[in-house]
Amino acid sequence: MTGIIKKKTDKGFGFITSPESEKDFFFHSNGLVGVTFNDLQEGDKVTFDTEESPKGINAINVQLA
Numbered sequence: 001m002t003g004i005i006k007k008k009t010d011k012g013f014g015f016i017t018s019p020e021s022e023k024d025f026f027f028h029s030n031g032l033v034g035v036t037f038n039d040l041q042e043g044d045k046v047t048f049d050t051e052e053s054p055k056g057i058n059a060i061n062v063q064l065a
Contacts, residue, residue, distance in 0.1 A: 001018055001020050001021075001047065001048055001049070001050065001059075002018060002019075002020070002045065002046070002047050002048075002065060003016040003017055003018035003019075003020075003025065003045075003046055003047075003048065003059070004016065004017055004018075004043060004044065004045055004046070005040055005041065005042050005043060005044045005046060006024055006042065007042060008037075008040060008041070008042055012028060012029040012037055013026065013027060013028045013029065014026075014027055014040075015027070016046060016048060016059050016062070023056075023057075025048070025050065025057060025058065025059040026055075026056065026058050026059065027048070027058065027059040027060070027062050028058070031048075031058065031059060031060040031061065031062050032062050032063070033061050033062065033063045034063050034064075035062075035063055035064055039064075040062075040064075044064060045064070045065040046062050046063060046064055046065055047061075047062075047063055047064075047065050048060065048061055048062040048063070049061045
């Protein structure tokens, strides 16, 4: 999927908005590929996969587009 970093916290997680879904996707710094959490900025375009978790659908394999 593709999306844009919508919000980033100082606790190592954030949210991605995607035109392919009505809901935002949670992501954690552990789910990044080829980029560090500090490299990402709000508004950056990214690609990602999703996985089901007990709290909903999370973004994984997040990388800059």
